[in-house]
Each structure stands twice: as C-alpha cells, then as structure tokens.
Amino acid sequence: MTDFAKIPDSLFRFREKKPTSEADTVAANQLTFAQDAFRRLKKNKAAVFSVVILILIVICAFLAPLLAPYNPNAQNVPFANLPPRIFGLPINGLNGFEKFRGEWVDQYALANVPAGQNYLFGTDAFGRDILSRLLYGTRISLTIAFVAALLDLTIGVLYGLFSAMKGGMTDNIMQRVLEVMNGIPSLVLVVLLLLVFHPGMLSIIFALAISSWIPMAWLVRAQALRLKNLEYVQAARAIGVSPVKIAFSHILPNMLSIIVIRAMFSIPSAIFFETFLSFIGVGMKIPNASIGTLLNDGYKVFRIHPTQMWIPAIVLCIIMLAFNLFADGLRDAFDPKMKD
Amino acid sequence: MNKWIAFITKRLFYMVLTLFLITTLTFFLMNLLPGTPYQNQAKLSPTEIQVLNEKYGLGQPLGQRYVTYMGNILHGDFGISLQFSDQKVTTLIGSRIGPSLQLGIQAMIFGTFVGIILGSIAAVRHNTWIDTFCSTFAIVGRSVPNFVVAVVLQFVFAVSLRMLPIGLWDGSFKYTILPTLALSLSPMADASRFIRTEMIEVLGSDHIEFARAKGMSELRLVFTHGLRNALIPLVVVIGPMTVSLMTGSLVIENIFAVPGIGEQFTKSILTNDYSTIMAVTVLFSFLLVFVLFLMDILYQLIDPRVRIGGMK
Numbered sequence: 001m002t003d004f005a006k007i008p009d010s011l012f013r014f015r016e017k018k019p020t021s022e023a024d025t026v027a028a029n030q031l032t033f034a035q036d037a038f039r040r041l042k043k044n045k046a047a048v049f050s051v052v053i054l055i056l057i058v059i060c061a062f063l064a065p066l067l068a069p070y071n072p073n074a075q076n077v078p079f080a081n082l083p084p085r086i087f088g089l090p091i092n093g094l095n096g097f098e099k100f101r102g103e104w105v106d107q108y109a110l111a112n113v114p115a116g117q118n119y120l121f122g123t124d125a126f127g128r129d130i131l132s133r134l135l136y137g138t139r140i141s142l143t144i145a146f147v148a149a150l151l152d153l154t155i156g157v158l159y160g161l162f163s164a165m166k167g168g169m170t171d172n173i174m175q176r177v178l179e180v181m182n183g184i185p186s187l188v189l190v191v192l193l194l195l196v197f198h199p200g201m202l203s204i205i206f207a208l209a210i211s212s213w214i215p216m217a218w219l220v221r222a223q224a225l226r227l228k229n230l231e232y233v234q235a236a237r238a239i240g241v242s243p244v245k246i247a248f249s250h251i252l253p254n255m256l257s258i259i260v261i262r263a264m265f266s267i268p269s270a271i272f273f274e275t276f277l278s279f280i281g282v283g284m285k286i287p288n289a290s291i292g293t294l295l296n297d298g299y300k301v302f303r304i305h306p307t308q309m310w311i312p313a314i315v316l317c318i319i320m321l322a323f324n325l326f327a328d329g330l331r332d333a334f335d336p337k338m339k340d
Numbered sequence: 341m342n343k344w345i346a347f348i349t350k351r352l353f354y355m356v357l358t359l360f361l362i363t364t365l366t367f368f369l370m371n372l373l374p375g376t377p378y379q380n381q382a383k384l385s386p387t388e389i390q391v392l393n394e395k396y397g398l399g400q401p402l403g404q405r406y407v408t409y410m411g412n413i414l415h416g417d418f419g420i421s422l423q424f425s426d427q428k429v430t431t432l433i434g435s436r437i438g439p440s441l442q443l444g445i446q447a448m449i450f451g452t453f454v455g456i457i458l459g460s461i462a463a464v465r466h467n468t469w470i471d472t473f474c475s476t477f478a479i480v481g482r483s484v485p486n487f488v489v490a491v492v493l494q495f496v497f498a499v500s501l502r503m504l505p506i507g508l509w510d511g512s513f514k515y516t517i518l519p520t521l522a523l524s525l526s527p528m529a530d531a532s533r534f535i536r537t538e539m540i541e542v543l544g545s546d547h548i549e550f551a552r553a554k555g556m557s558e559l560r561l562v563f564t565h566g567l568r569n570a571l572i573p574l575v576v577v578i579g580p581m582t583v584s585l586m587t588g589s590l591v592i593e594n595i596f597a598v599p600g601i602g603e604q605f606t607k608s609i610l611t612n613d614y615s616t617i618m619a620v621t622v623l624f625s626f627l628l629v630f631v632l633f634l635m636d637i638l639y640q641l642i643d644p645r646v647r648i649g650g651m652k
Contacts, residue, residue: 184358184628196369196372276485302491306495317484
C-alpha cells in the first residue's frame, strides 16, 4: 500500500485551468427580470422574426403617403381589374397576364397601359392601384387596432385597479357589473354601436374598446388583489403613502408584463374584428380602404380576378400570425409558467 | 342542496338582469339610429309614411313604445319585420335557427374533438417536431380569419374540384361540410392550445409518474389519467367559443349562402330592419348567457376544487 503522504512534491503539478462554462458567467453577472425575459425572447426565433416583420409592416404602413405609387382613391376605369405586373418577372399571373377562358392574355396590352407603368399588385374594379390601397388600408387597420387595444387596456386597468384597491362593497358591485356585461356578446355590442354612430374609424375604435376591456379588468383586479397584501405594499401603507400612489407606483409596475402580454393579444383580435366588420359591410366606409374593405372588394370578384382577394388576405394573415407569435413569445419569455 | 338552490337562483337572476339590460340598451340604441326603415323603398308620400308608422306603431312616444315592446317580448312577440312585409320576426328567425344551430354544434364538436387530439399529441410528444407541427397548426388556426378559410375552402373543394356544393342548404349533410370546417377552425385552435398546456402540466405531475412507475401503458396513462384531468379546465373556453362561433356565423353563412341567423342578421343590419336586429340581438345574448350559465354549473359539478361550499 502506497503511503500517499510520502509522494514527493515534484510529482504534483497544477491542473490546467478549465475555461469557465456558460453557467458560471451567467451566475457571475446578475440579470434583472426584464433582462432575463429579453434574453429568453431573443432565443425564440419565431418571435424575433415576427418582430422584424411587424416593424417592417408598421414602417411601410405609416410611410404609406411616401411609399404609395399612386393615389389610393384615384379611379381610372380604363385600367380596371388589371392583374399584377412585377417588372421583369416572367411568371404568368405576375407579369400582367391573366387566365381568360383557359388562355393567358396580356391584360396590360388589351388596356393599352404604357410600357413603363406597372401595378405591382394590380388594380381593382375602379382602376385603383391595389398596392397603394393596401398600404393605406394597413395603416388604417393598424391604427384602429393599436388605439382600440390602448383604450381597452386603459379602461380595463383603471377599472380593475380601482375595484381591487377599494375592495368591500364597491368591489362587489363593480364585479357584479362586469359579470352582467360579460353576458352581452361583443358582436352585438359592436354592431349596435356601429349602427348608432356613423360608421368610421373613430366609432370602430370606440366600439372595439368598449366590447373588449372586461378580461383585462378581471386580470388586473386579480393581480392587484394578490399584490395588495404583500409586505412591501403594507409597509408603504404603514408609512402613509396615498392609495393612489400605491396603486400606480407600487402595484401597477409589478404587473406590467402581464398587462403588456394581454394587450399584445388584444391587438390581433382587434385587427380581426375590424376586417370582419368591414367584410360584412358595417366597417369602414368607401372610398377609404382598410384591409377588411379590400378583402370585401376582392371577394366580390374572387372567381374572375383572384389576386384581388389573395393579396389583402395574405397580408392580413401575415400580420395576424406575426402578432400572435410575438405575443406568444412575450408570454413565454416573461412567465414560462403562465397560462392563458 | 340549499347552496345549489342559492347558487342557481343567483345565476338566474344575473341572466335575467343581463337580458333585461341588453334588451333595453338595444331598444334605445335602435331608436337613435340614423335613417328610417323606409329608406330602401321607393319614394313614399308623407301620408303613406304616416299610415305605415301607425301600422308598425312607430308614431307613439318612445316611453310608451318601450313598455309595449318589453311586454310583447315577454309573450314571445318580437313584432313584424320592417323589411319583409307582414312577416312576423319570430317566424322569420324561427325558420333560420335550425341551420345555424346545426352548423354551430357540428363545428364545436368537430373543432373541440380534433383540437383535443392535436393538443394531446403535442403534449405527449412535447418538444419534438410533432409538437412544433401541432402548435404551428394551432397558431395558424388562430391567426387566419375564418372567412378567408371559408373562401379558400369554397374555391378548392367546390369551384375547382367540384366535390361539394358551393353553398345553399337543403338539409343534407354534404351542404354542411364546408361551412362546418370553416367555423370549426377557431374552436380547434383554442382547444388544442389549451389542452396542450394543461396536458403538459398534468403529465408532469406526481400521480402520473407513479402510474408510470407501476407499469401502466403509455396510452392508458394519457387517456385515463392525463386527458381526464386536462379536460376539466376546457369547460371555461366553451363561453368564448360560443362567442366566436356566433361571430363567425355572420360571415360564414353569407359566404356559403346558408339560410341561418347570421345571414339574416347581416341582412337586417344593412337594411335597417330594426325589429329583426333587436330580436337577433336578444337571441344571441340569451344564447351566450345561457351557455355561461351551463358552463358555471358544469364547472361546479366536475371540479371538486371549486365546490360551492368553498365560495364566499
């Protein structure tokens, strides 16, 4: 048996230093909650990709006056129902040719469109450029969705916070009111409001906001009730901080992520509702374009000129998909365990 | 038992209150409406309008009309359609409930069923390509509006392949296939997403581990232990599902020319047919309130954690 104590020092050597592993470095610099969430979000490829797409779409939509090649409402009947012509692209259907009785016909030649004049997405039944209308329409649809989501967030948060902070009888009554209102189908409410007010952007925003703030109010109340009894809030109350200040600077910031996630989900549903309303004919009024009215116009001529419906439909699907993926990503990043 | 009676009475009270509110709201909003029911008709002389006003009771003061209207509703009388002359609104709508209800129920059953299967598969094969596929399907289903799907389905199966009828309704099953598919997309997406999250949680719990350790087959594990527990919370999505089906019916029935409530509703909105709009509004609200009521009771019955005794 070897006597370990008698091994000469010369036989020992320093062990090679291992490169520090990733886990060590993460532990080394502390991440705040937001940084941590952001790190998780960045790992979610679908969410990152959606953000990029969304930013591009929002920029395009809001730069519509600069980007649109034509006036979106200018009618030019001789050039009506032209198929898309993307310069230099030799694919039938995208080069100005359209199938007519089984044969590909150059519609641009038939309409005597000058050689240099291209309509990337074609024209509609009044000869209006679909690309320009789509840009302006996306702008309107997005504005409606953003403002409606912001409004319903504001109403919901204020209602929920107030109800939770007051407590007691006030809370009880406010919750019963919510329960009763929850029984009113949002469709019915929106349609009624749109019938009474002149249909247009403002009334759509108003109707959407009015009919969709209830879940937000519930969410905020539940969160506020939970946070209200935590020690730091009790401490704040003990040193005499006013309830309003407690609500806005101690309770609200701690549920911000949940509110943001919920709001992100309400944007695509507002977009859906706007297109839906315009599609059935109670939404935006002519000649203003929104994605919904474009779909409606396209649907009318779908059998003959399918691209007029495909294009807004695809754009709509991309926007909805991107918002949903981004909202999903946000939710997973901020709270992997949170459920809908 | 007493708690049940109290609970149900309370719920019924809210039901009635909600319906009363929505009826009142609808009535007064309808009377603020711009335009008159005669807008779409040929030019009418003032005398003719006066005669019509008297016939439909539009000449009386608002308050009196409100009282009459509410009284009539209690007797199941929603008045006469302003657009389809001399048609009672109840008969007009009554003949249209059938197709809508059939489509709605078919879509709900089919959508939930497929959604549960997709969600369960995704949860069992958590973090594999199968999961990604099912989840992607759910997100696409949630993102693509049902009217776009309806148009595409109609184009592919009815116009191009000529396999199924383009639209209309003669009561046979083949006319219901395409509208049902289009409608079922959103319940499908909702259910599959919901079941997936629930299942992942349930399958990770101790009692599942224990059953697995005892040597229970994976299939039985998923069905008898996993799905059973995951299904309970699904009850809460029935309400939102009903809402989305109602909304969907408006466009889907129009696209497939189904003679249902949704199609009637859009028609009456576009023609200022007040009495029909009001009746459909009340009908939709009643349906939703009723479903929420059933949902509450069902939830109490199946989930022992929310027993009434535990409520304050």
